[in-house]
């Protein structure tokens with residue numbers, strides 16, 4: 001079972017499950033995430049946007065302002081669901097495998113979104129190549145948001161903190177346990193086969209890849225709003241391409 005098989009299966013489940021996120025009680029979650037992405041990318045109405053690993057477009061449908069959006073993913077069932085949605089600007093849809101060279105011309109998009117995706121790549125070599133490809137397809141001065149990155153170093157520090165103060169963190173620990181068990185329950189209920197474990201990503205790893213990627217003007221890691229379900233272990237990375 002590959003990740004793509006899992007996401008094809010997940011796309012046929014209700015929206016609270018199908019992007020592969022752990023179950024959480026958060027009304028308007030997708031709108032909230034889209035708002036954060038738009039602000040962090042400083043989107044403008046003339047922006048041509050590429051969303052790589054867009055899935056079913058649950059977040060992309062709330063992305064604005066924009067001039068056009070290309071949704072791309074390797075799960076055909078997810079893109080099938082995305083095609084039925086309404087978006088704020090003209091859209092097109094493309095099957096892409098992020099482990100390979102992207103079938104887009106150089107300098108095509110002024111803003112690129114890659115949200116909650118990079119840990120599903122095949123290996124670290126693919127990860128390095130993806131950074132290169134995202135820069136290649138972005139226009140000079142364009143911005144890339146690699147978002148919702150599960151940072152293992154941050155997760156472990158947070159886990160250690162929670163375990164060292166079990167009483168103060170009692171509610172947090174219980175909440176986490178309930179989310180995990182509820183997610184597992186729904187996965188069993190919808191007969192979702194889970195893929196093998198994803199890539200371990202850390203900030204030093206990403207920083208070393210960024211150093212070796214040409215044409216990066218600057219980059220920064222940004223915290224997520226504390227109301228997002230995994231803000232204590234995930235961050236967003238903003239990259240600006242040289243002019």
Ligand SMILES: C[S@@+](CC[C@H](N)C(=O)[O-])C[C@H]1O[C@@H](n2cnc3c(N)ncnc32)[C@H](O)[C@@H]1O
Pocket residue numbers: 003004007008019020021052053054055056057058059072073074075078096097098099114115116117120121122
């Ligand atoms: C957790 S979902 C995120 C979907 C969407 N970006 C969101 O945040 O709701 C991960 C998405 O990455 C896609 N994906 C994983 N590996 C991929 C690959 N090698 N090529 C293209 N898409 C991939 C999956 O099909 C899935 O739709």
